[in-house]
Amino acid sequence: MTNIKIIPLGGVRENGKNIYAIEVGEEIFLFDCGLRYPEDELLGIDVVIPDFTYLVENKDKVAGVFLTHGHADAIGALPYLLEQLSVPVFGSELTIELAKLNVKSYEATKKFKDFHVVDELTEIDFPDATVSFFKTTHTIPDSLGISLKTEAGSIVYTGDFKFDQSAEPMYQTDFARLAQIGASGVLALLSDSSNAENPTQVASERQIAEEVLDTIKYWEGRIIVASVASNLRRIQQVFNAAHASSRKVVLTGHDLERIVKTALRLERLQVPDDLLIPVKDMKNYPDNELLILETGRMGEPIKSLQKMATSRHRNIHIKEGDLCYITTTPTTAMETTVAKTENMVYRAGGTVKTITDNLRVSGHANPNQLQMMLNFMKPRFFVPVQGEYRQLAAHADLANEVGISYKDIFLTTKGDVLSYEKDRLILAGSVPADNVMIDGIGVGDIGNIVLRDRKILSEDGIFVAVLTINRREKRIVSHPQITSRGFVYVKENKDLIEEATKIVTEVTEKNLEYPEFEWSRLKQEIREQLSRYLFDQTRRRPVILPVIMESSSKKKFF
Numbered sequence: 033m034t035n036i037k038i039i040p041l042g043g044v045r046e047n048g049k050n051i052y053a054i055e056v057g058e059e060i061f062l063f064d065c066g067l068r069y070p071e072d073e074l075l076g077i078d079v080v081i082p083d084f085t086y087l088v089e090n091k092d093k094v095a096g097v098f099l100t101h102g103h104a105d106a107i108g109a110l111p112y113l114l115e116q117l118s119v120p121v122f123g124s125e126l127t128i129e130l131a132k133l134n135v136k137s138y139e140a141t142k143k144f145k146d147f148h149v150v151d152e153l154t155e156i157d158f159p160d161a162t163v164s165f166f167k168t169t170h171t172i173p174d175s176l177g178i179s180l181k182t183e184a185g186s187i188v189y190t191g192d193f194k195f196d197q198s199a200e201p202m203y204q205t206d207f208a209r210l211a212q213i214g215a216s217g218v219l220a221l222l223s224d225s226s227n228a229e230n231p232t233q234v235a236s237e238r239q240i241a242e243e244v245l246d247t248i249k250y251w252e253g254r255i256i257v258a259s260v261a262s263n264l265r266r267i268q269q270v271f272n273a274a275h276a277s278s279r280k281v282v283l284t285g286h287d288l289e290r291i292v293k294t295a296l297r298l299e300r301l302q303v304p305d306d307l308l309i310p311v312k313d314m315k316n317y318p319d320n321e322l323l324i325l326e327t328g329r330m331g332e333p334i335k336s337l338q339k340m341a342t343s344r345h346r347n348i349h350i351k352e353g354d355l356c357y358i359t360t361t362p363t364t365a366m367e368t369t370v371a372k373t374e375n376m377v378y379r380a381g382g383t384v385k386t387i388t389d390n391l392r393v394s395g396h397a398n399p400n401q402l403q404m405m406l407n408f409m410k411p412r413f414f415v416p417v418q419g420e421y422r423q424l425a426a427h428a429d430l431a432n433e434v435g436i437s438y439k440d441i442f443l444t445t446k447g448d449v450l451s452y453e454k455d456r457l458i459l460a461g462s463v464p465a466d467n468v469m470i471d472g473i474g475v476g477d478i479g480n481i482v483l484r485d486r487k488i489l490s491e492d493g494i495f496v497a498v499l500t501i502n503r504r505e506k507r508i509v510s511h512p513q514i515t516s517r518g519f520v521y522v523k524e525n526k527d528l529i530e531e532a533t534k535i536v537t538e539v540t541e542k543n544l545e546y547p548e549f550e551w552s553r554l555k556q557e558i559r560e561q562l563s564r565y566l567f568d569q570t571r572r573r574p575v576i577l578p579v580i581m582e583s584s585s586k587k588k589f590f
Contacts, residue, residue: 034160034183036452038220038415041465042066042082044444045421048105049467051082052189052222052417056182057160059095060087062119063178063189063222067108070469079470081109084116086447086463091117095158099123100168100191101175102130103262111138112470120146122156122163124174129294130262152176152206166213167206168193171265171395173300175203184452185219188409192224192418194397195404198238202300203265210408220450220457221411225419226396228427234398235391241269243391244359248273253353254319255279256340256382258326258333260360261287263395264295270325270359271303279323280309284347285336288327311347324348333360334373341376352381359387361394399430406434413457414441415450492572493518497536497558498579506544509583512536519566519574528569535561536578554580 034057043050048068054061068080087094096119100106110121110131115138123131128147136142150156156163160183165176170192180187195205227234235243248255248270259266274281283289295301314322326336326348337356339345350356356377358370374384387393397405406414414436416427421443428441442450442457447465450457494517500510512533520528539561543554558578567573 036182036184036187036219037460038187038222038450038457039086039463040415040417040444040446040448041084041086041463042068042446043105043417044419044424044446044448046446047226047418047420049080049082049109050105050418051109053087054180054187055093056158056180058093059158059160060090060093061095061158061161061163061180062087062097062113064100064106064191065097065108065110065113066103066105067470068105079108081112081468081470082446083464083466083468084113086465087113088116091119094119096120096122098163098178099127099131100178100189101170101172102127103172103192106191107131107134111135111141112468114144115140118144118146120148122148122150124151124165124176125149126172126174126295126298126300127176129298130291133290133294150176152209166209167204169196169199169203169205170194171263173202173264173295179213181216182219185217185412186213187220187222188213188218188411189222189417190224190405192226192395193405194227194234194395195401196236198236200237203237207408210405214409218409218411219452220413220415221406221409222415222417223402223405223427224396225402225416225423225427227394227398228402228416228419228423228430229399230392230394231399232392234394234396234401237265237269240266240387240391240393241272243387244269245273245276247355247357247385248279248323249277251355252320253355254322254324254351255355255357256324256326256337256348256350258337258356258358258360260333261285261291261327263360264291264301265395266359267292267325268301270323271301271307274323275304275307277323279321280317281307282309282311282314282322282324284311284324285327288325319353333358334369337373338376341373341380341382343380350377350380350382354380354382356382356384357387358384361388399426402427403430403434406431406436411436412440415444416441417444492574493520494577495519495532495562495566495574496577496579497532497562498581499536499540500581500583501540501544502583503544503549508537508540508544510581512540516574519572520570528566532562532565535565540580551580554578 037055039053041051041053048066050064050066052063070080094117111134128149135144150165152165152167154165162181164179168175168177177191178189257270327333340348340350343349377384414431416424424443428443431441432438447462449461451460496515497512499512502509514529514532536558539557555578559576562576
C-alpha cells in the first residue's frame with residue numbers, strides 16, 4: 033500500500049491561510065496556498081503566511097500547487113512559496129490570472145511562468161495518484177474543488193463552497209460530478225467549515241442582487257459601496273444595480289482595478305458601456321448619479337472607509353448625505369472595527385447600511401449544505417478545515433449526525449500529520465507550522481519578542497535615558513537627559529523625571545567604580561531600577577532605552 037499522509041500547514045483553527053499538503057508515495061500535492069490578514073494584536077504586520085519549512089526540506093517531492101479559487105485565503109501566499117520552491121501551479125483560468133497578478137507583483141517571483149490552466153474536465157496523472165477537479169459555487173467564478181485519486185480511495189478538498197440552486201451558469205455546482213466522485217470511493221474529505229456553526233439560512237445570490245438594487249435605486253445622495261476586491265459576484269451585482277439606477281461607477285483602489293480588468297478580459301464580468309468613470313470626472317456628475325466602489329489596500333474596505341470618514345483618503349471624503357453601503361460580511365474579529373467605522377461615518381455626516389441588516393450573506397455553506405456535501409462524498413474519514421476550532425467542532429458534530437463516527441473525524445491543528453496505516457487514519461506526529469509574519473519587505477523577521485515590544489510601546493510608551501561617561505576617569509561627563517514618548521508628559525511630571533535622573537546617575541556611578549566595567553551590566557541595571565521605580569509611581573511599564581556614550585572614543589552604545 034502506498035504511503036499516504038494529510039498535513040494541514042494552515043487553515044485549521046484560524047480563518048484563512050489555507051494550505052494542505054497531501055503526501056502520496058514520494059510526491060507531495062499542495063492544495064491552495066493562502067494568507068491571512070492580521071488581527072489587531074499583530075501590530076504593524078501586513079499579512080500572515082504559512083510556514084514552508086517542511087516543504088522546503090522536501091522540495092524534491094512537491095509535485096505542484098493546486099488552487100481552488102482566486103481569493104487571498106487560497107492564493108495570497110503563493111509568491112512567498114515560489115520564492116523558495118520552483119513548482120508548477122494549477123488552477124482555473126481566472127484563478128491562474130489572479131495568481132499571476134500576485135506572483136508578478138513580488139520582485140523575487142515576477143519572472144515565474146510555470147502556470148497551468150485546468151477545468152472540471154481535466155485529469156492529471158502522477159505515478160501514485162490522479163488529480164481531477166469539480167465545479168463549485170462561491171463568490172468568484174471558476175471555483176473548483178479537488179479530487180486526488182489514490183489506490184486507497186480519493187482525498188477530496190472542497191475549497192470554499194456553498195450550494196445555490198438559483199446560481200447563474202458561471203457559478204453553478206456540478207452535482208452529477210459530486211455524486212460520481214462519492215460513488216467511486218472517498219478515503220478522506222477535507223471540507224470548508226467557515227459557516228458550520230450558523231444554522232441561519234444563507235440568502236441566494238438572486239435575493240442578494242434584489243437587496244443591492246433596492247438599496248442603490250432608492251438612495252437620493254452619493255453612495256459609497258465597500259466590498260472585497262475579489263468578490264466578483266458582489267461587484268457584478270453592484271454594477272448591475274448602478275446601471276439600472278442610472279449611476280456612474282468610480283473604482284478606487286489599485287487591487288480592484290487590476291482584478292476588474294482581468295475579469296473583464298476573461299469575460300467573467302459584464303460592464304455596460306460608459307458605466308465606469310475615472311475619479312477626476314466625479315465633479316462632472318451630481319451626487320445622485322454617482323456610486324463609488326471602494327475595496328482599499330489588499331481588498332480591505334473597512335479601513336478605507338475610516339480614512340474617508342476622517343478626511344485621510346486621497347480621493348474621497350464622506351460628507352452629509354452620503355450612504356456607506358457595506359456589502360461584505362465581517363468576521364467575528366472584525367465586528368468591533370466595523371462598529372467603530374460606523375461611528376466615524378455618522379460623525380462625518382454619512383449614513384451606514386450593511387448587506388447583513390436584512391439578509392444572512394455568506395459565500396460558505398450552511399450546516400444543511402455541509403451535510404449534503406458529506407452525503408454526496410460518503411467519506412471513510414473526515415477532516416474539517418477552514419475555520420476556527422469552534423467551527424471545526426460544529427462541523428464534526430454535523431458529520432456525526434449523518435453517520436460518521438467521531439473516531440473517524442480529526443480536529444487537527446497546524447502541522448499535524450495524519451497517516452493512513454493498516455486501513456486506519458491516525459495522528460502520527462507533527463511538522464513545523466508556525467505563523468510567518470510579513471512586515472513591509474521583511475518575511476519572517478518579526479517574532480514574538482518584537483510583537484511584545486510593539487504592544488508595550490502602543491500601551492505604555494518609551495522612556496529614554498541619555499548620558500555620556502568617561503570610563504578612564506570613572507566619571508559622568510554629561511548628566512542624564514530623560515525623554516519620554518507615549519508614557520508621561522515630561523513638563524508636568526518634573527518630580528518623576530528628577531528622581532529617574534537621580535536613579536540613572538547613582539547606578540552609573542556605582543558601575544564606574546567596579547574593577548571590571550561592563551556595558552551590558554550597566555544598561556541592565558538602569559533598566560531594572562527605572563522599571564521598578566516607574567511601575568511603583570505609575571503602574572505602567574514603558575520600554576526603557578538607556579543610550580550611553582563614551583566621550584573618549586566618541587562611540588555610542590545602544
